[in-house]
Amino acid sequence: MARIIVVTSGKGGVGKTTTAAALAMGLAEKGHRTVVIDFDVGLRNLDLIMGCERRVVYDFVNVIQGEARLKQTLIKDKRNDNLFILPASQTRDKEALTKEGVGKVLDDLSGDFDFIICDSPAGIEIGATMAMYYADDAFVVTNPEVSSVRDSDRMIGILSSKSRRAEEDREPIREYLLLTRYSPERVQRGEMLSVEDVQDILSLNLIGVIPESQAVLNASNSGVPVIMDNESTAGQAYSDVVARYLGEQLPHRFLDIEKKGLLGRLFGG
């Protein structure tokens, strides 16, 4: 039985797909058979971030509608044998995602994989609710910014009331807060909500803080999940997130400003 993880946020542009890609690659690197599904039907972005956009033949909706078999639709990652991608359809609309159809695909995948990661679209409409309905765990991706925090809180409400676990009265979805695009400099200047502020408001278990980093754009430019960039702070922070998710106790890093010497401060950095 695979564990189903949804990466969600409500608000767009906060780093859901970056996170889904990093998480998927990170779990695969740890030896877990992992599949990552793009629920953003109509737009499709995960394949680009994963760097497999030219290998898409069939998609999620084709499988749901019985036009393609799951095995021929899954794209095997070229860098890691444990990792597979199920791309979204670009041509259909979100209505093609039915509860039964999605449930059947997840059920079929569940036997072959350890982890199924659902990359949710922005918003609270059908694509997003389908992505979270079957989840066991949820990563709520949040930027330290008012509209993102508010939307995350709405998602938390939906997760606790509109999921299969809620409907069947089972143990609720485990929710984790992932704070992204964090800038310790701006927090110190009083321009940005701090980790503590966001945690206070959302009262969620903090799984990680990803610092604002140029490596994220570089990674998406080249179709390499940023977690593979071991040199970058964002890559290292994502590696910590994966380790924490798998049960390791690690302190949070990159929350403070890197100490600069007097010269560095004088000349600006």
Add this chain to the structure above:
Amino acid sequence: MAMGLLNYFKSKKSTNSASVARERLQILVAHDRAGRDAPSYLPQLQRDILKVLRKYVAVEPGAVNVNVEHDEHHEILELNIVLPEGERKTG
């Protein structure tokens, strides 16, 4: 060097919009949650109470306010009715 120095002093002047953001969010999120967690019968209850009340007092349609508050141990159903001016004397 001059720019570096300038930036150094500029950064000392804190704008602290973050604390404004925090306060706004705390209020907003509490309000959102109250609406979300409210029992679904609340609007109907509000209409019914208003209907009964209007048999006796000529209150405004918006005069009845029903709210549910949660704390750790109980839920409180809060009922707020604004009587029209002048009712006090006759009542």
